[in-house]
Amino acid sequence: xxxxxxxxxxxxxxxxxxxxxxxxxxxxxxxxxxxxxxxxxxxxxxxxxxxxxxxxxxxxxxxxxxxxxxxxxxxxxxxxxxxxxxxxxxxxxxxxxxxxxxxxxxxxxxxxxxxxxxxxxxxxxxxxxxxxxxxxxxxxxxxxxxxxxxxxxxxxxxxxxxxxxxxxxxxxxxxxxxxxxxxxxxxxxxxxxxxxxxxxxxxxxxxxxxxxxxxxxxxxxxxxxxxxxxxxxxxxxxxxx
Amino acid sequence: xxxxxxxxxxxxxxxxxxxxxxxxxxxxxxxxxxxxxxxxxxxxxxxxxxxxxxxxxxxxxxxxxxxxxxxxxxxxxxxxxxxxxxxxxxxxxxxxxxxxxxxxxxxxxxxxxxxxxxxxxxxxxxxxxxxxxxxxxxxxxxxxxxxxxxxxxxxxxxxxxxxxxxxxxxxxxxxxxxxxxxxxxxxxxxxxxxxxxxxxxxxxxxxxxxxxxxxxxxxxxxxxxxxxxxxxxxxxxxxxxxxxxxxxxxxxxxxxxxxxxxxxxxxxxxxxxxxxxxxxxxxxxxxxxxxxxxxxxxxxxxxxxxxxxxxxxxxxxxxxxxxxxxxxxxxxxxx
Numbered sequence: 001x002x003x004x005x006x007x008x009x010x011x012x013x014x015x016x017x018x019x020x021x022x023x024x025x026x027x028x029x030x031x032x033x034x035x036x037x038x039x040x041x042x043x044x045x046x047x048x049x050x051x052x053x054x055x056x057x058x059x060x061x062x063x064x065x066x067x068x069x070x071x072x073x074x075x076x077x078x079x080x081x082x083x084x085x086x087x088x089x090x091x092x093x094x095x096x097x098x099x100x101x102x103x104x105x106x107x108x109x110x111x112x113x114x115x116x117x118x119x120x121x122x123x124x125x126x127x128x129x130x131x132x133x134x135x136x137x138x139x140x141x142x143x144x145x146x147x148x149x150x151x152x153x154x155x156x157x158x159x160x161x162x163x164x165x166x167x168x169x170x171x172x173x174x175x176x177x178x179x180x181x182x183x184x185x186x187x188x189x190x191x192x193x194x195x196x197x198x199x200x201x202x203x204x205x206x207x208x209x210x211x212x213x214x215x216x217x218x219x220x221x222x223x224x225x226x227x228x229x230x231x232x233x234x235x236x237x238x239x240x241x
Numbered sequence: 242x243x244x245x246x247x248x249x250x251x252x253x254x255x256x257x258x259x260x261x262x263x264x265x266x267x268x269x270x271x272x273x274x275x276x277x278x279x280x281x282x283x284x285x286x287x288x289x290x291x292x293x294x295x296x297x298x299x300x301x302x303x304x305x306x307x308x309x310x311x312x313x314x315x316x317x318x319x320x321x322x323x324x325x326x327x328x329x330x331x332x333x334x335x336x337x338x339x340x341x342x343x344x345x346x347x348x349x350x351x352x353x354x355x356x357x358x359x360x361x362x363x364x365x366x367x368x369x370x371x372x373x374x375x376x377x378x379x380x381x382x383x384x385x386x387x388x389x390x391x392x393x394x395x396x397x398x399x400x401x402x403x404x405x406x407x408x409x410x411x412x413x414x415x416x417x418x419x420x421x422x423x424x425x426x427x428x429x430x431x432x433x434x435x436x437x438x439x440x441x442x443x444x445x446x447x448x449x450x451x452x453x454x455x456x457x458x459x460x461x462x463x464x465x466x467x468x469x470x471x472x473x474x475x476x477x478x479x480x481x482x483x484x485x486x487x488x489x490x491x492x493x494x495x496x497x498x499x500x501x502x503x504x505x506x507x508x509x510x511x512x513x514x515x516x517x518x519x520x521x522x523x524x525x526x527x528x529x530x531x532x533x534x535x536x537x538x539x540x541x542x543x544x545x546x547x548x549x550x551x552x553x554x555x556x557x558x559x560x561x562x563x564x565x566x567x568x569x570x571x572x573x574x575x576x
Contacts, residue, residue, distance in 0.1 A: 096463065097463070098460065098461045098462060098463050099461075101463065101464065101473075102474075105473065105475070105546065105549065108539070108542050108543065108546035108549075108550070109475075109546060109549060109550040111536075111538055111539060111542075112531065112536060112539055112542070112546060112547060112550040113550060114538075115536035115537070115538050115539065116526060116527075116529060116531065116536060116550075119529050119535060119536065120526075120527045120529065123527065123528065123529065159437050162433070163430065163433040163434050163437055164430070166417065166429055166430060166433050167426040167429055167430055170423075170505070170506065171505060171515065172418035172423060172504035172505030172509070172514045172515060172516055173418070173505075173514060173515020173516060173527065174515070174527075175417055175418045175423065175505075176414070176417070176418045176504075176515060176516050176554060177515075177526060177527050177551075179413075179414040179417050179418075179433070179436070179552075179554065180414060180526070180551040180552050180553060180554070181550075181551060182433070182436075182437060182440075183410055183414060183436065183437070183440045183551075183552035184440075184475055184549070184550055184551060184552055185437075186436075186437040186438075186440035186441050186444070187440050187441070187443065187444035187474045187475045187552075188444075188474075188475075189441065189444075190440070190441035190442075190444035190445050190448075190474065191444050191445075191448060191460060191474040194445065194448060194459065194460035195460045198335050198457075198458055198459065198460055199335055199338055199339050199342070199445075201339070201441045201442070201444060201445040201448075202342060202346065202438060202441050202442070207346075207438060209349070210349050210352075210353050211345070211346035211347075211349035211350060211353075211435075211438055212349075212350075212353070212431060212434035212435055212438060213433070213434040213435075213437040213438055214434075215430055215433065215434050
């Protein structure tokens with residue numbers, strides 16, 4: 001929403017928007033004064049990020065919102081494990097090799113997770129978010145390190161995400177399901193990490209000195225997830241926190 | 242908000258905490274009906290005692306400190322198990338290092354839970370049972386159970402490790418939806434954050450088993466159906482009963498849905514709450530029977546993938562019966 005304010009006056013900033021506020025500098029003011037484009041820029045300066053980037057996918061609120069959040073992350077993982085199958089790293093793996101068997105299972109599991117969550121959201125009489133468009137331009141699917149490094153990032157992120165979302169679920173059946181899924185994601189994460197480097201199934205990057213997973217809030221998770229989602233498919237999780 | 246202050250507030254609503262923690266009094270309550278229960282129960286080794294079943298039925302309430310004490314008991318069991326890894330022969334350097342990492346994690350979990358419970362006003366922290374409370378041979382104190390070479394034979398040791406980790410992982414999932422846990426966001430999140438570490442342990446133990454204990458690159462091991470001796474990092478069906486099926490089948494089997502534990506804020510039991518304890522081979526989730534019919538993009542997926550994609554939870558009673566196998570006779574920490 002727009003709040004037309006005198007220039008140079010900091011708008012009242014809600015905590016959630018605070019990092020996004022950028023004061024307009026004097027020079028910019030003169031650029032904007034009297035210019036139509038500038039007027040638009042001024043309007044936008046007072047607005048939330050959702051308004052600046054129309055086309056954020058809002059996961060909703062309540063338990064359905066959390067399920068849609070999980071559905072979004074599983075879409076991302078499923079798309080990744082699907083796409084890697086046509087890259088030369090995967091295609092070059094021996095048909096009975098450990099790595100091929102693992103990547104096959106991860107593909108099956110994540111597609112099952114994704115499609116299950118869609119069905120669960122429908123069964124809950126809620127509306128699943130749309131099919132997301134991914135952005136894997138930063139991944140080299142012909143390179144083992146790039147593929148496994150990304151797999152590791154996605155799996156660790158998924159575990160941190162499920163663990164951080166549990167507290168927002170009110171229905172015990174949904175929490176139980178989330179636990180069943182994250183249990184498998186953690187098994188995934190461990191073996192992928194071991195493939196990258198033996199014995200890194202746990203590590204200080206994902207667990208604190210108390211040997212507990214470092215769970216992440218939905219907003220922290222989507223800050224990362226959104227870097228792998230195209231414009232128009234980036235997530236807004238403000239409704240579930 | 243102060244974590245321990247939150248726990249103190251929860252404790253105020255459960256004044257009967259002392260009764261719940263007195264396991265001997267509870268045992269005497271359930272001596273009647275022993276004959277009936279003996280006749281009804283099938284008694285494979287891990288699910289041995291009638292008294293365990295009786296104890297399992299009386300998990301009503303399960304205040305947050307009860308749940309945390311139960312977790313603490315399981316973590317002590319694992320801690321002492323991994324502490325005793327040092328005599329293993331013919332195990333690779335990397336694998337020994339992995340066991341040391343896991344041992345350190347379990348010690349940290351014990352310490353966290355002790356502190357957490359200690360912060361609950363009036364709660365009694367389960368006392369350190371010491372290493373002498375356990376017999377990981379499965380011999381109840383004789384050292385001569387079916388796993389008698391566990392201290393030296395890494396194949397036996399890792400078979401036990403996989404069984405213990407898979408049991409612990411199921412236990413945490415069974416506890417998360419409990420009313421007292423869901424009501425306490427700090428405890429719930431901590432439980433989830435311990436649970437996923439245990440699942441990582443389980444995954445790595447399985448890698449070590451399928452590659453062989455002396456193999457220094459366990460990530461490269463190849464699993465082999467039926468996955469009892471060379472498992473995947475995830476549970477496939479019931480893994481043919483697990484590492485030592487005659488004894489480990491209950492780790493992958495169904496639990497007990499008839500207990501009185503309540504789940505969620507509405508204090509519902511079992512299936513009403515959507516919480517049921519089924520075998521690991523289960524392929525129905527949230528009422529959805531998983532197949533390529535219900536999940537159209539899974540055509541041509543191997544049947545095993547549907548059970549692998551979800552782990553299952555287990556109730557306190559069934560976990561207790563499994564854990565009790567490794568406790569010396571006469572010790573009632575698990576009933």
